[in-house]
Amino acid sequence: MKIRLDLFILITSLLSLTACQGQSNAKNMNEDKTKNNPLLCDPETGSCELPGGETKEASITPSPTTDKKVKLVYFTDPICSSCWGIEPQLRKIKLEYGDHIDIEYRMGGLLPDWSYNSGGISGPTDVAGHWDEVSIHYDMPIDGDLWLEDPLDSSYPPSIAFKAAQLQDEAKAQLFMREIREMVFLQKKNIAKWEHLATAAAAVGLNVEQLKTDFDGKAKSLFEEDLKLSRESGVRGFPTIIVLDNSGRQEVVHGSKPYAFYEMAILKLDPNISKNEYSKDPGSLFSTYHTLTAKEYSVLSGTPRVESEVLLNELTEKGVLTRSTTKNGSIWVRKNSK
Numbered sequence: 001m002k003i004r005l006d007l008f009i010l011i012t013s014l015l016s017l018t019a020c021q022g023q024s025n026a027k028n029m030n031e032d033k034t035k036n037n038p039l040l041c042d043p044e045t046g047s048c049e050l051p052g053g054e055t056k057e058a059s060i061t062p063s064p065t066t067d068k069k070v071k072l073v074y075f076t077d078p079i080c081s082s083c084w085g086i087e088p089q090l091r092k093i094k095l096e097y098g099d100h101i102d103i104e105y106r107m108g109g110l111l112p113d114w115s116y117n118s119g120g121i122s123g124p125t126d127v128a129g130h131w132d133e134v135s136i137h138y139d140m141p142i143d144g145d146l147w148l149e150d151p152l153d154s155s156y157p158p159s160i161a162f163k164a165a166q167l168q169d170e171a172k173a174q175l176f177m178r179e180i181r182e183m184v185f186l187q188k189k190n191i192a193k194w195e196h197l198a199t200a201a202a203a204v205g206l207n208v209e210q211l212k213t214d215f216d217g218k219a220k221s222l223f224e225e226d227l228k229l230s231r232e233s234g235v236r237g238f239p240t241i242i243v244l245d246n247s248g249r250q251e252v253v254h255g256s257k258p259y260a261f262y263e264m265a266i267l268k269l270d271p272n273i274s275k276n277e278y279s280k281d282p283g284s285l286f287s288t289y290h291t292l293t294a295k296e297y298s299v300l301s302g303t304p305r306v307e308s309e310v311l312l313n314e315l316t317e318k319g320v321l322t323r324s325t326t327k328n329g330s331i332w333v334r335k336n337s338k
Contacts, residue, residue: 041082041130043137046256047237048080048110058234058242058252070270071102072262075230075240077110078158078177081131083239084185085138085256087178088299091289092259095278095300097266105166105174107159107226108238114153124151131185132328138256139295139305141329146188156223157192158184163226164211164219165201175204182291186326245269259299282315286334293331 041048072093076083094103114123124147131144146152158180165173179200183189189196194212201208233242237255243265244250251265266273278284280301285292292300298308312332315321321332 041080041134042255043134045237045254046082046085047239047254048077048082049237050108050110058236058240058254059250068100068102070097070100070243070245070266070273071104072266073104073106073242073244075106075108075233075235075242076238077108077155078162078180078191079152079155079184080108080110080238081134081142081185082138082256084142084181085134085140086239087140087181088293088296089257089259089262091296092300093262093266095288096263096275097273099276100273101266103174105162105177106229107162107223108230108235108240109156109159109223109227110238111152111155124148127151135328139329140185140293141326141331142185143188143326143328145327146184146190149188150190152184152190152192154192157194158197159226160219160223161197161201161211161215163222164214165206166222167214167219168206168210172204172206176200176206178291179203182331186324186331241265243269282311282320286321286332290334291331293329297332 074090090103093101126147128144128147131142131147135142135144161180162173162177165176180191180197183196183200184191191197191200194215197215198208198212201211239256241253241262242250243253243262249269251268253261253265278288282297282301285297285300289296289300292312294305294309294312297303297312298305301308303311309330312321313323316323316332320335322335324331324333
């Protein structure tokens with residue numbers, strides 16, 4: 001109990017420091033908003049910032065209560081590279097606290113189109129090198145050549161497809177998000193194209209025909225509602241996670257942060273929340289998450305990063321896993337999982 005209290009005090013201080021830094025960053029953003037480009041994610045802040053708009057502290061109007069005391073409202077976008085960077089942290093949150101919290105995904109509309117140019121990016125080809133740099137920073141495989149070979153015109157189509165997936169099944173929708181992110185970041189597939197969205201939907205067990213119907217219909221209005229909520233909540237960059245309890249108390253974590261920041265935001269609202277113990281052996285982890293990067297395996301298993309890659313390669317040699325390699329890293333897949 002003492003260890004948990006010490007952790008609470010330590011990271012409460014860290015959260016306070018982050019809030020102060022966030023205010024400083026907000027001031028700088030107000031001083032020169034024209035430099036922002038949503039695809040030019042800042043590794044220092046861990047955020048892909050939207051251009052323009054008034055900067056304020058993010059907050060959200062509490063929704064009706066559920067049987068779970070804590071909710072994470074996750075503002076994101078399918079092509080947000082910093083959001084891909086926090087996949088290890090999110091997956092660990094789900095393992096440790098998933099039985100006791102709700103996670104609500106909201107789309108932020110990172111790339112409406114290419115009608116603007118700012119922040120050193122005037123077109124898709126300018127993103128390629130930046131994605132390669134971000135990949136190294138987060139230690140998550142990303143191949144920026146997508147923007148040279150088959151660039152997206154907008155992130156709205158995959159965002160709308162995600163809202164359509166949510167209409168069918170929330171759990172499958174989150175699997176769908178992971179699937180299209182692997183497509184865009186590792187496989188260099190333009191996920192604004194329906195053919196790739198349909199392939200991803202089928203892979204996670206969604207009804208593709210129904211997805212297309214909803215994609216062309218009510219999912220668009222749901223996406224617009226997400227954009228409206230994002231604006232009203234003061235969200236200016238992704239990822240933004242607003243943690244709130246049933247009484248309306250809130251903690252905000254801006255950008256990509258170490259796991260402890262997200263955990264302490266939860267504990268600050270509910271210090272007595274139960275933490276699940278989970279099996280950290282490779283078989284169990286790959287049964288839960290059928291694909292893992294070396295960084296993800298390291299975070300989830302507690303194995304040092306270098307040792308993680310050695311172990312994953314050994315399992316590949318034994319025929320337990322298959323390895324898919326990009327120019328900026330690899331991902332391992334449990335055999336017969338797809």
